[in-house]
Amino acid sequence: MMTTAQTNPMTGINAYGKELTNEDIDNNIHRNFVGGLWEELGQLQCDFLKKQGLQPAHRLLDIGCGCLRGGLHFINYLEAGNYYGLDINSSLIQAGLIEAEKAGLKDKRPHLLVNDKFKLDQFGADFDFMVSISLFTHLPMNNIIRCLSEARKHLKPGGSYFATFFAAPTSAYLDKLRHQPGGIVTHYDLDPFHYSFEELSWMAALSGLEARLIGDWNHPRDQQMAAFSVR
Numbered sequence: 001m002m003t004t005a006q007t008n009p010m011t012g013i014n015a016y017g018k019e020l021t022n023e024d025i026d027n028n029i030h031r032n033f034v035g036g037l038w039e040e041l042g043q044l045q046c047d048f049l050k051k052q053g054l055q056p057a058h059r060l061l062d063i064g065c066g067c068l069r070g071g072l073h074f075i076n077y078l079e080a081g082n083y084y085g086l087d088i089n090s091s092l093i094q095a096g097l098i099e100a101e102k103a104g105l106k107d108k109r110p111h112l113l114v115n116d117k118f119k120l121d122q123f124g125a126d127f128d129f130m131v132s133i134s135l136f137t138h139l140p141m142n143n144i145i146r147c148l149s150e151a152r153k154h155l156k157p158g159g160s161y162f163a164t165f166f167a168a169p170t171s172a173y174l175d176k177l178r179h180q181p182g183g184i185v186t187h188y189d190l191d192p193f194h195y196s197f198e199e200l201s202w203m204a205a206l207s208g209l210e211a212r213l214i215g216d217w218n219h220p221r222d223q224q225m226a227a228f229s230v231r
């Protein structure tokens with residue numbers, strides 16, 4: 001399903017209701033739109049999943065894949081047809097397709113989908129691994145619960161869903177937090193969002209998933225890692 005800036009439900013919640021123009025994409029604006037650190041963060045997420053057991057024959061779903069900052073590395077590593085990416089922003093998916101073509105990865109046949117409700121049925125696949133880098137950091141709880149609930153339907157038994165978040169020291173932490181390294185300021189009810197691990201565990205439980213804290217994984221802006229699996 002394609003979305004527009006007018007109908008994109010993230011408008012007013014995070015920056016990703018805005019569609020980039022073709023000119024923006026020609027000028028590589030998409031790389032900064034997803035947070036920059038293009039090579040470093042792309043490599044970091046692929047290395048992390050490999051350490052967690054990702055093999056070329058596994059099927060991987062990247063929820064909030066954006067313009068394939070990590071996706072390019074995953075597509076390169078996985079066997080053809082095993083990378084699946086979903087995002088709400090069609091201009092970022094378009095930019096990702098251009099990036100994949102420039103990187104000579106078109107033959108690896110990535111499956112890319114634009115959807116604004118985390119609906120995965122269209123892929124017609126279940127997944128060994130799922131990943132969301134810098135997605136929950138931009139989402140209110142309701143959206144995270146929707147995301148986890150839809151992911152649960154397509155996560156294989158024994159499969160793992162890894163997602164990053166900005167950690168708060170307690171639940172309902174209403175004050176701002178400044179994270180180091182990186183200096184990012186997060187909020188309870190404004191993008192970028194912070195959550196306690198207990199809040200994440202509760203969201204997971206509502207979605208039929210179990211949460212495990214991994215914590216620090218060398219993210220340059222202090223995003224922490226959590227893992228979710230089928231209960």
Ligand SMILES: C[S@@+](CC[C@H](N)C(=O)[O-])C[C@H]1O[C@@H](n2cnc3c(N)ncnc32)[C@H](O)[C@@H]1O
Pocket residue numbers: 010014016033034035041063064065066067068069070086087088089092115116117118132133134135138143
């Ligand atoms: C900071 S970017 C990270 C993209 C990618 N994971 C990476 O590491 O480059 C956040 C991504 O989440 C996507 N996003 C935000 N809200 C979303 C939603 N409700 N559904 C799906 N994707 C969403 C944005 O469009 C954007 O591509």
